[in-house]
Amino acid sequence: MWPFSRFRRPPDPGFPGGLRLADHKRESTARPVRPVALPAELVLALSQHRGAPARPLVAVGQAVAKGQLLARAEGAISAPLHAPSSGTVVALEDRPLAHPSGLRGSCLVIATDGQERWGPLPEPWPDYRQRPAAQLRQRLHGAGIVGLGGAAFPTAVKLHPVPHRAPQLLIVNGAECEPYISCDDMLMRTRPGEIVEGTAILCHGLGVAQALIAVEDNKPEAAAALAAALAAGHWPGLEMELHIIPTRYPSGGERQLIQLLTGREVPGGGLPADIGVVCQNVATAAAARDAVLTGRPLISRYVTVTGEGVAEPQVREVLLGTPVNQLIQQCGGYRDTARQLLMGGPMMGFPLAHDRVPVVKSCNCLLVHAAAPAAQPASPCIRCGACHEVCPVGLLPQQLYWHAQARELERARDYQLFDCIECGCCASVCPSRIPLVQYYRFAKTELWQQQREQRQAALARDRHQARQARLAREQAEHAARLQRKKAALAAAPATPAPAVGVSSGEDRQAAIRAARQRARQRKAARAGTGPGTDD
Amino acid sequence: MEFFRGPAPQLFIGAGVSALMGRVTLALVPAIAVLVWLFGNGVLVQLVIASVAALAAEALCLWLRDRPLASSLGDGSALLSGWLLAVSVPPLLPGWMTALGTVFAIVVGKQLYGGLGHNPFNPAMVGYTVLLVSFPLAMSRWTPPGSEIALPEAARIILGGAGIPDAYSGATPLDALRGARQQGLAPPRELLGWLGGRGWQWVNLAFLAGGLWLVRTRTAAWQIPAAMLGSLAGLALLARLLDSGRFQDPLFHLFSGATMLGAFFIATDPVSASTTPRGRLIYGAGIGALVWLIRSLGGYPDGVAFAVLLMNITVPILDSHTRPRVYGR
Numbered sequence: 004m005w006p007f008s009r010f011r012r013p014p015d016p017g018f019p020g021g022l023r024l025a026d027h028k029r030e031s032t033a034r035p036v037r038p039v040a041l042p043a044e045l046v047l048a049l050s051q052h053r054g055a056p057a058r059p060l061v062a063v064g065q066a067v068a069k070g071q072l073l074a075r076a077e078g079a080i081s082a083p084l085h086a087p088s089s090g091t092v093v094a095l096e097d098r099p100l101a102h103p104s105g106l107r108g109s110c111l112v113i114a115t116d117g118q119e120r121w122g123p124l125p126e127p128w129p130d131y132r133q134r135p136a137a138q139l140r141q142r143l144h145g146a147g148i149v150g151l152g153g154a155a156f157p158t159a160v161k162l163h164p165v166p167h168r169a170p171q172l173l174i175v176n177g178a179e180c181e182p183y184i185s186c187d188d189m190l191m192r193t194r195p196g197e198i199v200e201g202t203a204i205l206c207h208g209l210g211v212a213q214a215l216i217a218v219e220d221n222k223p224e225a226a227a228a229l230a231a232a233l234a235a236g237h238w239p240g241l242e243m244e245l246h247i248i249p250t251r252y253p254s255g256g257e258r259q260l261i262q263l264l265t266g267r268e269v270p271g272g273g274l275p276a277d278i279g280v281v282c283q284n285v286a287t288a289a290a291a292r293d294a295v296l297t298g299r300p301l302i303s304r305y306v307t308v309t310g311e312g313v314a315e316p317q318v319r320e321v322l323l324g325t326p327v328n329q330l331i332q333q334c335g336g337y338r339d340t341a342r343q344l345l346m347g348g349p350m351m352g353f354p355l356a357h358d359r360v361p362v363v364k365s366c367n368c369l370l371v372h373a374a375a376p377a378a379q380p381a382s383p384c385i386r387c388g389a390c391h392e393v394c395p396v397g398l399l400p401q402q403l404y405w406h407a408q409a410r411e412l413e414r415a416r417d418y419q420l421f422d423c424i425e426c427g428c429c430a431s432v433c434p435s436r437i438p439l440v441q442y443y444r445f446a447k448t449e450l451w452q453q454q455r456e457q458r459q460a461a462l463a464r465d466r467h468q469a470r471q472a473r474l475a476r477e478q479a480e481h482a483a484r485l486q487r488k489k490a491a492l493a494a495a496p497a498t499p500a501p502a503v504g505v506s507s508g509e510d511r512q513a514a515i516r517a518a519r520q521r522a523r524q525r526k527a528a529r530a531g532t533g534p535g536t537d538d
Numbered sequence: 539m540e541f542f543r544g545p546a547p548q549l550f551i552g553a554g555v556s557a558l559m560g561r562v563t564l565a566l567v568p569a570i571a572v573l574v575w576l577f578g579n580g581v582l583v584q585l586v587i588a589s590v591a592a593l594a595a596e597a598l599c600l601w602l603r604d605r606p607l608a609s610s611l612g613d614g615s616a617l618l619s620g621w622l623l624a625v626s627v628p629p630l631l632p633g634w635m636t637a638l639g640t641v642f643a644i645v646v647g648k649q650l651y652g653g654l655g656h657n658p659f660n661p662a663m664v665g666y667t668v669l670l671v672s673f674p675l676a677m678s679r680w681t682p683p684g685s686e687i688a689l690p691e692a693a694r695i696i697l698g699g700a701g702i703p704d705a706y707s708g709a710t711p712l713d714a715l716r717g718a719r720q721q722g723l724a725p726p727r728e729l730l731g732w733l734g735g736r737g738w739q740w741v742n743l744a745f746l747a748g749g750l751w752l753v754r755t756r757t758a759a760w761q762i763p764a765a766m767l768g769s770l771a772g773l774a775l776l777a778r779l780l781d782s783g784r785f786q787d788p789l790f791h792l793f794s795g796a797t798m799l800g801a802f803f804i805a806t807d808p809v810s811a812s813t814t815p816r817g818r819l820i821y822g823a824g825i826g827a828l829v830w831l832i833r834s835l836g837g838y839p840d841g842v843a844f845a846v847l848l849m850n851i852t853v854p855i856l857d858s859h860t861r862p863r864v865y866g867r
C-alpha cells in the first residue's frame with residue numbers, strides 16, 4: 004500500500020533496532036561459582052516479587068528452620084517467603100531496600116545460628132508427570148518461585164492458563180543479553196541438567212509439548228553444556244530444542260525473544276500467552292526443578308558481582324537476604340576507583356545510594372562502576388532520530404521525550420508510551436545524553452496516577468449519583484404516600500366507611516380495661532421474680 | 539560508602555552532539571578545497587567572517603538568555619551554520635553581507651526559537667534567503683571558475699566595501715541557463731561541463747564525497763539525500779524525455795549549483811528535517827522536486843534554499859503522519 008514500506012524493517016531478521024554492545028562477561032566468568040559464607044543476619048523483604056507483599060507467619064523471637072515458610076502469599080499475585088537458613092527471627096521492621104528511590108520496606112530479620120538445620124520439606128515428586136498440572140503449579144507457588152531474570156513475577160501465575168488460548172510453546176530464556184551480567188551463563192555451565200529438567204517440569208505445568216531454550220552466541224560453554232544435557236536425557240512426549248541466537252541487546256527481552264524465535268509479535272497491550280507462548284528464565288527453570296524434585300523452596304540464587312570497581316568479579320551462589328556489602332566483601336571488596344553501585348546491569352539496572360541493602364529474588368547482578376559517567380548535563384535534543392533506529396519496539400523515543408517533557412501525557416500515550424520496555428537503547432545512543440528512559444518512567448507514573456484518580460473520581464461520582472437517586476426515590480415515595488393519604492381523607496366524608504381498628508365507644512373502653520389488666524399482671528409477675536419491689 | 543546515583547542506562551555509545559557537528563564541519567573540507575581551487579581564496583575569508591559572526595551572535599544570545607556559554611558554543615552548531623552559509627554565498631560577496639546573513643541565521647533562525655534543537659527552519663538557509671532577497675545582484679555575482687585570487691586581494695575586495703569588481707564576476711551555469719530560457723535561446727554550451735555545470739561539477743563531487751562519508755558514519759540520515767537526489771533526477775529525466783530542447787538532463791541537475799551541498803549538508807540537518815524514516819523520504823523527495831521546479835520553471839537560478847525552507851514547514855505534519863508501526867500494533 005505504502006510505496007516505501009520495504010524500508011520499514013532492517014534486513015536483519017529477528018527484531019528491529021537493538022545494539023551490539025561490548026559484553027564484559029569474561030570478567031566475571033573466570034572464577035568458579037562458590038556459595039557465599041553464611042551471614043550473621045539475613046534480611047528478607049516481604050515484597051520481593053511483583054504483586055502483594057507476603058504476610059508474615061512467624062513472630063519475633065521464634066526459632067526457624069532452613070526452608071521453613073516465613074510468610075505466605077497474599078492475594079492472587081504474590082509469592083511466599085522461606086527461611087534461607089536456620090536461626091531466630093529477631094525483628095520484623097522497616098529496613099532500607101534495593102530501590103531506585105532508596106525506599107524502606109517491611110523485612111523479616113533472621114539471626115542465623117550457623118547450623119543450617121533444615122525443616123521438613125514437601126516430599127519430592129520424581130513422578131511429577133503423573134500429577135495434574137494444577138498440582139504442579141501449586142507446588143511451584145508454594146516454593147516461592149518467581150521469575151529470576153529480573154522481573155520477579157510469580158511463576159505459577161504465569162503458568163496459569165489464560166482464557167481463549169491454549170499455550171503451545173515454552174521459551175526458556177538464557178539469552179542474558181545485558182552486558183556484565185553472567186549469572187545465567189554460569190548457571191547454564193554448572194547446572195545444565197537441572198535447567199533441562201526444570202524446562203520439562205515447566206512444560207508439564209503449562210501443558211505444552213514444545214520448548215525452546217535460547218542462548219546468545221557469546222556463551223559457547225553454556226550452549227555446549229545445555230546441548231549435552233539435552234542429548235543425555237530422555238523426554239517422552241516433549242520436544243525440547245536449543246536455539247543459539249545472535250548477540251544483540253535486548254534479545255533477552257521477552258517480546259524481542261519471542262519475535263526472534265517465532266517471528267510473531269505479542270499483540271500491543273497483550274501478553275505472550277495471547278499468542279500461546281510463555282517465557283521463563285533459565286534460573287527459574289532450575290528453581291522449579293529444585294522445588295519439584297527435591298522439595299526445596301527458593302532460598303538462594305546466583306548473583307553476578309562485577310565491574311571495574313570490584314576486586315574479584317565473579318558469580319556467587321547467594322542466600323536471599325544476604326546484605327550486599329557482605330557479598331561484595333567476599334568478592335575481594337571494592338577497588339579505590341569504585342564510584343557507582345548498580346543493582347542489575349548497565350542498561351536497565353538502577354543505582355543504589357549505599358550497599359546496606361539485602362539481596363532479593365530479582366537481583367541478578369551487582370555492578371560496581373569505576374567512574375561515574377554522564378557527569379556532563381544533557382544538551383538539547385537535536386532530533387537526530389538515532390533513538391528510533393535502535394528502538395526494538397519501533398517507537399519514536401524522541402516524540403515520547405518531547406511530549407513527556409511538555410507533560411502532554413495523552414500525546415505520549417498516543418505514541419504508545421506503554422509499549423516501551425525501558426531497555427535503554429535510545430538513551431545510550433542519544434548524542435545529547437538525555438536520560439530518555441527517566442522521562443518515560445515519569446510519564447508512565449503520571450498516567451497511572453491520573454488513571455487511579457480518575458477511577459476514584461468515577462467511583463465517588465457513582466456513589467453520589469446512587470445516593471441522589473435513592474433520595475429522589477424516597478422523596479417520591481413519601482410524596483406518593485402523602486398523596487394517597489390525602490386522597491383517602493378527601494374520600495372519607497363522602498362515604499363514611501367503618502374505620503378500621505376503630506370501633507364504638509364501649510368497645511374502646513373494654514379494650515382499655517383489658518390492656519390495663521394485662522399491664523398489672525406483667526408488673527405483678529416481675530415483682531414476684533425480681534429482687535426489687537414495686538409499690 | 540556512598541555512591542553516585544545517576545539514572546540508567548549507564549552505558550553510552552556513539553558520538554555526542556559536538557562530535558556530530560564536528561564531523562559535518564570536517565566533511566565540508568574537500569568541498570572548501572575545491573571552492574578555493576576554482577574560485578580563489580575568497581571562500582577562506584568568508585569562512586573566517588562567518589565563523590566570527592556566528593560565534594559572536596550565538597554568545598550574545600546565550601548571554602542574553604542567561605544560558606551557559608561554554609557548553610552551547612562548544613557544541614559546534616553555530617560554527618557549522620556559519621560555515622554552511624559561507625560556502626553558499628559568492629566567494630567575493632561583501633563581508634558585511636555575509637556577517638549580516640550569519641547573524642540573522644543565528645539570532646532569528648535559531649536562538650529566537652529557543653536555540654539548538656528548537657528551530658523549525660535551517661538557520662543557514664534562513665540567512666542565505668535573507669541575503670538572496672535583500673541583495674539579489676551581489677548574491678548572483680559568482681567568480682568564474684578558474685579565477686586565481688590571492689588571499690590579500692580577496693580580503694581587500696571582501697572587506698573593502700567597493701563591491702565585486704566586474705573582472706571577478708560572471709554568471710553561474712544555472713544563471714546562464716535561466717537567462718537563456720527566459721529569452722528563448724538555446725543553453726550556452728560553454729558553461730556546461732562533462733557532468734554538470736563547468737567547474738561546479740567538481741564542487742558537487744567534493745560535496746558528494748564528504749556527504750557519502752557522513753552517510754557512511756551514520757552522521758546523516760541516508761533517506762534524505764537519496765530521496766532528494768532521486769526525485770530531482772527522476773523529474774529531470776521525465777522532463778527531458780518530454781522536451782529535450784527545453785530541459786536539462788538529470789546529471790546536469792545533480793552536479794550543478796547547490797545540489798550536493800543541499801542534499802548532504804543542508805537537508806540532512808536533523809533539527810529542521812523530518813525524523814521518521816518514511817517522513818525523511820518524503821521530505822527529501824519534496825526538496826528534490828521543488829529544486830527542479832524552481833530551477834526549470836521558476837524565476838531563480840537555483841532553488842535549494844527555498845526548497846529546504848518550504849519543506850521545513852511540512853515537517854510537523856510529515857512526522858505525525860509517517861509514524862512507524864510499533865511492535866505488536
